[in-house]
Amino acid sequence: MSKTAPAGADPAPVLALKGVSKSFGSVRALRDISLELRAGESHALAGENGAGKSTLIKTLAGVHRPEAGTVLLDGEPAVFHGPADARDAGIAVIYQEPTLFADLSIAENIFMGRQPRRTLGRIDHAAVHAATGALMERLGVDLDPGRTARGLSIADQQIVEIAKALSFDARVLIMDEPTAALTGSETARLFSVVETLRTEGAAVLFISHRLGEIFDLCRHVTTLRDGQLVASEPLEGLTEDELVRRMVGRDLGELYPKQEARPGGTALTVRRLTREGVFRDVSFDVREGEIVALAGLVGAGRSEVAQAVFGVDRADAGEVRVNGQALRAGSPTAAMRAGLALVPEDRRQLGLVMDASIERNIGLTGLRQLRTRGLVRRAGERARASDWALRLSLKYGRLSDPVGFLSGGNQQKVVLAKWLATEPSVLIVDEPTRGIDVGTKAEVHRLLSSLAADGLAVLMISSDLPEVLGMADRVLVMHEGRLVAEIPRAQADEESVMAAATGRAGSRGEAA
């Protein structure tokens, strides 16, 4: 392998996608995407959550097979039947959270399943150790090959993963948000390792929500939006603002039928809420009749704040009040009785009991109300379900069907019904329209809007920027566990929200 970086004319691409498309059910995750990765070049992949970045990576890594288009390896069409094929072709993927065997040594992790053998099939520990030492030296890091992986920082675990990739003679290194959990100095160390590999001739594909890192590390950027290629261009001459615009720009249409808000009294008060290591010192209010969006990048701590407010997670410090009444910490039951409702992001795991029927799921939040002399009234349970099914125009066969029978959008309606049936005064919705079709999405938006017009206080977590801008009366932005900006509707736009969410100072918003 050449030690010098190729200079001058662009070399031929090592790995490329040509016209690749991929769908999941009715969702088109990638549409006609082309991408070229060259030896000795760092290439960034930019886009919002849900733009198709992960699908693209998994296609390159052999996890997904494209249904149209080709993957080209050294210019030749290649078909990967699984991640092992891609790895053998020299493609290595480093994920955000490394998956090392905690109780094995670093050396054993790197050579897992292909250890050098001595006679009688015994593992040649000395050889494993020496080979690992050589890898570490090449990467210019000081990690003891003999220590166990348990207790390594995420940054060090990623370096072990990179060493593993190196031991496979990886020519393409793909990194999916590797810096999300790293500190500044750890990031710098990771980058210097990546630079070493790049100058040795590896092609690097880098994903990060931190735009600064993209500009620091990469020479070329490809931007995706809604599964389509927006631009593929050199980073030189591009500004961060231009890149953000490429990532988010799109029309806000009928999808966001926001009604004029007439905010009333304060319904939800959150003061100095803290969970160590997750979020810190979060304070905000939500008033009756108001939709407040909580924006930010994945991992900024938004869902965690919502879950601590509702009490499913226990906050370490801080106070939550609903209509002036302080909530007992760590008790969703108390939160529910005080008039709080939480529609969680993961409806299949947290929002619904998938095997249980529609009526049982909707009844689950009303077991106290549905009781007469200790017994649940089945007729009442059914009436509650059919009433809400009608109000939300739920499409279903029978109320006794398991909710698992329903489509994603209708499942989301059941979760909404289950919580609206408690007649809450504060509704928290976490990614209320993720993974549901556009038609249902508009219905959910209309519902939220009319509920707010009727005086409900709504806190909406969303990674969908157009949804945030289209629906919210106020936008709160979180960055790395802190509330960094509060932007009124009139001043909220893609740039101001993204600027705050990516931690860039000097946005138009004021710190909360």
Added chain:
Amino acid sequence: MTTAPPTPAPAREETRHGPGRIGRFLRWDAAVGALLVAAFLTGTGTTEGFSDTANLSAALNDTAEVALLALPMTLLVVAGQVDLSVASMLGLSSALAGSLWDAGWSFELIVPLCLVVGLLGGLLNGWLVTRVGLPSLAVTIGTLTLYRGLASVVLGNKAVADFPETYAQWAGNSETVPGTFVPYPIALFCVLAVVAAVVLHSTGFGRALFAVGAQEDAAWFAGIRVKRIKLILFAVSGFMASFAGIVYTLRYGSARADNGLGLELTVVAAVLLGGVDFDGGKGTLGGAVAGVLLIGVLNNLLTLNDISHEIQVIVTGVLLIVSVLTPRVIAVLTARRQRQPAAP
């Protein structure tokens, strides 16, 4: 809806969840009930003395402890938990009763004390599961050993007998509820079974149990007090186990530390045989009761036909495996058939 006309384009969601739809037509708990009736009729037809009321009384009373323990066990398994320490708690309760009786305590004082010990033992299980966060299988394997060990400490190798005649008669099958062949422990079981069935199938607590067993996180997010529910279940299970220990002691007229050794497996077997899903979230109390009775009838029939105890154990084991396997085999076959929708 009895016939589903074949649609040219299979609906996505329904295809994926097809087995559930079939499952509605073929309810395992009902099948076990039918099997119980069949076993009863076969026994009446083939085995002399089976349908005599004296034999039926004895056969029923032989299942008394398993039946009593199966009630809280059903609720636990529906909630995705299991309590394997019940037979050991039965033994501990028996040993404690024997030891105190030997020391001259009055029986009226011994019984409540044993029940309190059972309650505390159950609370310990519940505390370890809910506060320390250990899986119930691991916790109760531990307390299975612990409680049996305590039983040995309390009574050693001794056997204590000569319990008060009135209580012994109550627990035995020589005296039955007037006008019937039902022994008193079984009559009590019937009452408790109705209570348990109502709790499981008609109260908010029961609704919550199913949700906890099917998807604990979703239940927690719906404002259900998951830990409190589990704690209550384990407490009730311990309480019932100590009560079963009293019944066992009186029925056999002998308090020993190894009373009911291994009985927890029969209890779990009966509950699973009755169609309660070991993964939680599915099952009926009626099914579990049918499972208990089926095991009781089969064991009685095999005994009457001079078939050895070892064979009885094998029959129970085979039945259990069949009962756990059959619904899954049906599900797999259905799924496979639906994966080839165009097949003529």
